[in-house]
Amino acid sequence: MPEPRRLAAIILAAGAGSRSGGVMPKQLRPLAGKPVIARALDAFADHGAFADLVVACPPDARAATQAALGGRAVIIVDGGDTRRASVRNALEALSRLAQPPSHVLIHDSARPLVPAAVLDRLIGALADGASGAIPVLPVADTLVLAQDESAGGIVDRAPLRRVQTPQAFVFDAVLAAHRDWEGAQEPTDDAQMLRAAGHAIRLVEGDAALEKITYPGDHERMERQFASALVSRTGLGFDVHRLVQGEPLWLGGVEIPHSHGLSGHSDADVAIHALVDAILGALAEGDIGAHFPPSDPKWHKATSDRFLAFAVERVAARGGIIDHVDLTIICEAPRIGPHREAMRARLATIMGLSPAHISVKATTTERLGLTGRGEGIAAQAIATLRLPAPALD
Ligand code: MG
Numbered sequence: 001m002p003e004p005r006r007l008a009a010i011i012l013a014a015g016a017g018s019r020s021g022g023v024m025p026k027q028l029r030p031l032a033g034k035p036v037i038a039r040a041l042d043a044f045a046d047h048g049a050f051a052d053l054v055v056a057c058p059p060d061a062r063a064a065t066q067a068a069l070g071g072r073a074v075i076i077v078d079g080g081d082t083r084r085a086s087v088r089n090a091l092e093a094l095s096r097l098a099q100p101p102s103h104v105l106i107h108d109s110a111r112p113l114v115p116a117a118v119l120d121r122l123i124g125a126l127a128d129g130a131s132g133a134i135p136v137l138p139v140a141d142t143l144v145l146a147q148d149e150s151a152g153g154i155v156d157r158a159p160l161r162r163v164q165t166p167q168a169f170v171f172d173a174v175l176a177a178h179r180d181w182e183g184a185q186e187p188t189d190d191a192q193m194l195r196a197a198g199h200a201i202r203l204v205e206g207d208a209a210l211e212k213i214t215y216p217g218d219h220e221r222m223e224r225q226f227a228s229a230l231v232s233r234t235g236l237g238f239d240v241h242r243l244v245q246g247e248p249l250w251l252g253g254v255e256i257p258h259s260h261g262l263s264g265h266s267d268a269d270v271a272i273h274a275l276v277d278a279i280l281g282a283l284a285e286g287d288i289g290a291h292f293p294p295s296d297p298k299w300h301k302a303t304s305d306r307f308l309a310f311a312v313e314r315v316a317a318r319g320g321i322i323d324h325v326d327l328t329i330i331c332e333a334p335r336i337g338p339h340r341e342a343m344r345a346r347l348a349t350i351m352g353l354s355p356a357h358i359s360v361k362a363t364t365t366e367r368l369g370l371t372g373r374g375e376g377i378a379a380q381a382i383a384t385l386r387l388p389a390p391a392l393d
Pocket residue numbers: 239240241264268269270273
């Protein structure tokens with residue numbers, strides 16, 4: 001039986017999502033710390049069988065979608081006025097590749113949780129020679145016909161199935177179905193178009209995890225499902241750098257005018273260094289020196305924002321959320337208060353968080369010790385994360 005020679009996936013993020021509430025398009029809202037669209041895309045990327053991934057988004061949301069997807073390798077195409085037009089644009093983009101796919105899966109980003117087992121079942125149906133395959137679930141609720149405000153006859157639910165996405169197709173067949181479509185009514189999925197073109201569609205078992213974010217409250221409900229599986233972790237960071245004349249002073253990602261600056265191998269931003277160690281501590285992934293050794297010339301004069309961005313990426317890679325960070329800068333001078341909000345704003349930008357989750361405080365040591373004598377600046381930080389519970393062994 002033929003294995004799919006080359007698989008692609010199309011993820012639709014072009015809907016306005018007007019029914020789900022919220023000010024941000026639903027596919028860009030963070031779900032447990034990761035945008036909905038990125039969760040959907042990662043399900044396909046992590047599966048490993050897909051050579052090309054295409055996202056269709058509204059033309060005016062291209063930059064926001066790109067930002068939500070970070071550095072993920074993906075082809076972005078413009079969505080159209082209808083679901084069908086968006087799929088068509090994505091299919092045409094795939095057809096123009098040097099190596100077009102043999103098979104394609106088409107998925108709605110509003111279903112961000114895609115079990116690998118469902119992908120395996122769909123790919124299995126294609127390998128078995130099906131022109132198309134869709135995941136379905138039986139209908140559990142009793143169904144009635146609505147007649148004004150009273151219930152009419154019972155509908156026999158036994159032969160009914162709820163249709164989910166992703167839907168899987170032979171690429172040439174779905175492309176032809178789109179190019180030749182002349183239906184009077186706008187189809188709600190691609191399987192309808194394949195059936196109209198005379199193809200049989202195979203049904204495979206769907207999964208409750210594929211529920212769609214449609215109505216207000218759906219997103220929050222899904223967020224709670226994630227949060228209940230996470231455990232809280234705390235990390236502590238501490239750092240000191242020496243104050244010298246003739247160096248710029250970087251603190252909390254902000255350059256501060258001062259007679260002295262901090263010396264070190266990098267830009268010596270002692271506040272960010274403490275913060276990075278706090279986050280790495282909560283992850284139990286070593287310390288800043290282990291990841292960015294001062295002995296490595298690569299980090300000479302490096303700006304510390306990249307160290308912090310790395311730590312934040314590690315949290316995302318572990319499937320975690322940063323709930324809060326609290327930073328204390330310890331020095332006699334300069335005064336930190338006038339720069340506090342600029343630091344919170346800059347740290348928020350680097351970390352992709354709201355400033356509401358970032359606290360910056362300052363204190364002196366009453367002219368005692370190394371910070372009291374102005375020999376250096378110290379900083380300490382604490383980070384509170386939530387991470388997937390470790391497996392018990
Ligand atoms: Mg340091």
